[in-house]
Amino acid sequence: KRKIYEQLLNWKKEEHGESAVLIEGARRVGKSWIAEEFAKREYDAHLLIDFSTADAAIKSIFNDYLGNIDTFFEKLLNALGVRLPHHRSLIIFDEVQLFPRAREAIKSLVADGRYDYIETGSLVSIKENTEGILIPSEETHVKMYPMDFEEYLWSRGNETLMDHIRACYAAREPLGQAVHRKAMDYFREYMIVGGMPQVVKKFCETKDLRAADREKRKILALYRDDIAKHAGRYAGKVRRIFDEIPGQLSKHEKKFSLASLGKGSKMRSYEDAFLWLDDAMVVNSCYNTTEPNVGLRLNMDNSAFKCYMGDTGLLVSHAFDDKALAAEDIHKRLLLGNLEVNEGMLMENVVAQMLAVSGHPLFFFSKYDKSNAEERMEIDFLIAKSKIGRRKNIIPIEVKSKKRYTTNSLDKFTSKYKTKIDAPIVLHTKDLAVKNGVTCLPLYMAPML
Numbered sequence: 001k002r003k004i005y006e007q008l009l010n011w012k013k014e015e016h017g018e019s020a021v022l023i024e025g026a027r028r029v030g031k032s033w034i035a036e037e038f039a040k041r042e043y044d045a046h047l048l049i050d051f052s053t054a055d056a057a058i059k060s061i062f063n064d065y066l067g068n069i070d071t072f073f074e075k076l077l078n079a080l081g082v083r084l085p086h087h088r089s090l091i092i093f094d095e096v097q098l099f100p101r102a103r104e105a106i107k108s109l110v111a112d113g114r115y116d117y118i119e120t121g122s123l124v125s126i127k128e129n130t131e132g133i134l135i136p137s138e139e140t141h142v143k144m145y146p147m148d149f150e151e152y153l154w155s156r157g158n159e160t161l162m163d164h165i166r167a168c169y170a171a172r173e174p175l176g177q178a179v180h181r182k183a184m185d186y187f188r189e190y191m192i193v194g195g196m197p198q199v200v201k202k203f204c205e206t207k208d209l210r211a212a213d214r215e216k217r218k219i220l221a222l223y224r225d226d227i228a229k230h231a232g233r234y235a236g237k238v239r240r241i242f243d244e245i246p247g248q249l250s251k252h253e254k255k256f257s258l259a260s261l262g263k264g265s266k267m268r269s270y271e272d273a274f275l276w277l278d279d280a281m282v283v284n285s286c287y288n289t290t291e292p293n294v295g296l297r298l299n300m301d302n303s304a305f306k307c308y309m310g311d312t313g314l315l316v317s318h319a320f321d322d323k324a325l326a327a328e329d330i331h332k333r334l335l336l337g338n339l340e341v342n343e344g345m346l347m348e349n350v351v352a353q354m355l356a357v358s359g360h361p362l363f364f365f366s367k368y369d370k371s372n373a374e375e376r377m378e379i380d381f382l383i384a385k386s387k388i389g390r391r392k393n394i395i396p397i398e399v400k401s402k403k404r405y406t407t408n409s410l411d412k413f414t415s416k417y418k419t420k421i422d423a424p425i426v427l428h429t430k431d432l433a434v435k436n437g438v439t440c441l442p443l444y445m446a447p448m449l
Contacts, residue, residue, distance in 0.1 A: 020109075020110055020139055031144050066108060097123050146195030191312050213317055246319035254348065287363055363382045366379075
C-alpha cells in the first residue's frame with residue numbers, strides 16, 4: 001500500500017490523457033510495481049515495455065514508424081501480440097531512461113489520445129539520458145521515495161497508529177508512556193529495516209533482521225554496479241563519495257569534507273559526481289543557508305553541505321559493511337536504543353529522509369566565530385512554514401538521539417533571530433513536551449512539520 005497511488009488516481013482523473021505521468025525514483029523503490037498495479041486496477045488492459053530488456057526489433061519500431069501513428073501501433077501491438085481497447089488502456093514505458101527515443105515520443109503519443117501512458121525511470125534527467133532528444137512538455141512528474149514510516153506501519157499490519165500520532169500532534173498532547181514506547185519500538189525497527197519494498201517484504205515474511213540485511217546488501221551492490229555502468233567518466237568519483245557517506249555522517253558536524261576524497265580535492269571537480277547521486281535519488285543533499293529568511297535557497301552556500309542516504313535502512317547496512325558478522329548485535333542495540341556510537345547519524349538521516357519525502361528542500365545553518373562563542377551555532381535543519389507571513393516564517397529543528405541533551409545552539413539561534421523564526425523544534429526519543437518555548441516532539445512526528 002503506497003501513498004503514490006492516490007497521486008496516480010488524481011492524475012488520471014484530472015488530466016484525462018492529456019499528459020503522461022513520469023515516476024522518478026531511486027532503483028528498487030517500487031516504481032515498476034506501482035505502475036503495473038495501477039494499470040491492473042484502473043484500466044481494462046495494459047502493456048508494459050521494459051527498455052532494460054526490450055529487443056532491437058521493438059526499439060526499431062520507435063525509430064522507424066512514429067511518423068505514422070497508425071502504422072506505429074499496428075507494428076508494436078502485432079510484435080508484442082496484444083490488443084488494447086482505445087481510451088481504456090494504459091501503456092507503461094519502464095526504465096525509459098535507457099531508451100530516450102521512447103520518452104521523446106510521448107508528445108505525439110499523448111496528442112494521438114487513444115491510450116494513457118506512465119513512464120518510470122531512474123537518472124531520467126542526467127545529460128546522457130536527455131542528449132539529442134526534445135523533452136516532452138506533456139509529462140506530469142511524480143517522485144517516488146522509499147516507504148515512509150506510515151507505509152511501513154501499514155506493511156506491519158498497523159493501520160491506526162499514525163492517525164493517533166497525527167491527532168496528538170495537532171492537539172500538542174503526549175501519546176502517553178505505553179503508546180509512545182510502542183511507537184518508538186516500531187520507529188527503531190523502521191530505521192533498521194528501512195523503506196525499500198523488497199527489504200520490508202522480506203522482514204514482514206521472516207521477522208528476521210539478518211534476512212532483511214541481506215536484501216539491503218543486494219541493493220547496495222546494485223547501486224555500486226549502477227555507478228560503474230551509468231556514471232560514465234564520473235564513476236570513480238561517484239563511487240568514492242558513495243563509500244564515504246557513512247564516515248562523513250558519523251562526524252559531530254556531519255558536513256561533507258572534500259578532503260576525505262583525496263588531497264587537494266575541489267568542489268568544481270566533484271560537483272557533477274554529487275549531482276549524479278542526487279539525480280539517482282540515492283542521496284538527500286542538505287545545504288548550508290547563511291540567513292534564516294524566506295527563500296532559504298537564496299542564501300545557500302554550495303560549498304558547505306551534508307550528504308544523507310536516501311534510505312536510512314540502507315545506511316545501517318552501508319555503515320556497518322565491514323562488520324556483517326556483528327550485524328545481529330548492532331540490530332539488537334539499535335532496537336534497544338543503546339548503540340551509543342553512530343545512533344545520532346542514523347536519527348539525523350531518518351529525519352532528513354522524512355522531511356524530503358514531505359516535500360521540504362533540505363537546509364541547515366552553521367556559523368563559526370573563533371573569537372565569539374555566542375556566534376558559534378549549528379542547527380540541524382531549517383524549513384519554511386507552509387503559510388508565509390510578514391514575520392517568523394522559518395522553523396529551526398534540532399535532532400537529539402540521547403535522552404539527556406542541551407540546546408545551546410538552538411537557544412543562541414532563537415535569541416539572535418527571534419524576529420525571523422517560529423517556535424523552535426527538538427526531535428527526540430521521548431514523548432511530546434513543551435519546555436521554555438521549545439516544542440519537543442518524538443522523532444516519528446517529523447512528517448507532520
